[in-house]
Amino acid sequence: MNSIILLKNAEIFAPTSLGRQDLVIAGRTIAAIGEDFNLASSNLPVTVLDCTDYYLTPGFVDSLVHFIGGGGEGGFATRTPEMQLTDATLAGVTTAIGVLGTDATTRTLTNLLAKAHALEIEGISTYCHTGSYEIPCRTLTGSITDDLILIDKFIGVGEIAISDHRSSQPTTDELRKVAAAARVGGMLAGKGGVVSVHVGAGERILQPLYQAVSGTELRVKQFYPTHMNRNRRVFEAGIEFTKKGGVIDFTTSTTAYDLRHGEVAAAAALAEALYLGVSAMQLTLSSDGNASLPLYNDDGELQGLQVGQVQSLYQSFREAVVQHQVPLANALTSVTAAPAAILGLKQKGQISAGLDADVLLIRREDMQLDTVIAKGRMLVQRGAALCRSTFEPEN
């Protein structure tokens, strides 16, 4: 199925601007970038696309997705469904990192891994974190370090919950041990070995992470806190964290209720953090796709649950550019180069010869997603999915 694709005259953002160039994909790889490539005289089976009206960008890296669903906080009937291939591809996501969540009893790492393999076969690139919200961590081998070294798809741990009523209320020592195991496992396996941290609405915010690092050789960069746009206080704690060298993640799935009650929209959070001088490489957006989003009325009573959408990642990226005037290269960095670097995914998140051919074409006139190529395969064209999960309904 993979062949040679020549993308002509695209305005390339790698995510930094490379100007107008041609790009050749051969098999699963970006083979070359340059000017006036001409394969017309060859008899190679080449697909040629005129990209004059498009930005060509890296495929998005979504650092937090509940592949097999999550939730359950309102009982069994509130467990959320699995994601499907087009949830990712129609959002421009060509690399996704799967996690468990609150529930590591009825949701398991074996099931998560199986789903990651399914999505990989269906067309995108997938990785997972071992563990879940709780410490002691659920693992496959009995050890975080062993999981990272022995299981290809595991690249980190988490999302470990802190400052949240749903967390296991981990002690400082417990957090230290998890970070140390992730660090050593990551080093020995040549992986990122990051600890993804779910930050709740509790008063302590990032205090548990500072306490874990204090008096040790650990650095704050070992931790990758998410939901840092949950409210104004959490956002400001996140900015402080970046000043100490940390990286932070903003969640794009949200509800109107949350936005009315203090959540900072991810696009606005990104714009403000950049305005405050934080480096784009310290800021990421992730979807929290297929998580449960509790829906309350204005009296704070639970009215039901919505499900987080991977699609929100693209919407927030577009909102950052169109409504908040975030420079395209910076907005792209938060969904491509930054998460890839933080997670240690060297073949992902950039446009460069020799890297995986994960490429998007975005219409210049309205910033709508037109084409998605993942590992050299065209999965979306003219905004429509060409491939679906095996049992995904047509709609």
Ligand code: ZN
């Ligand atoms: Zn979370």
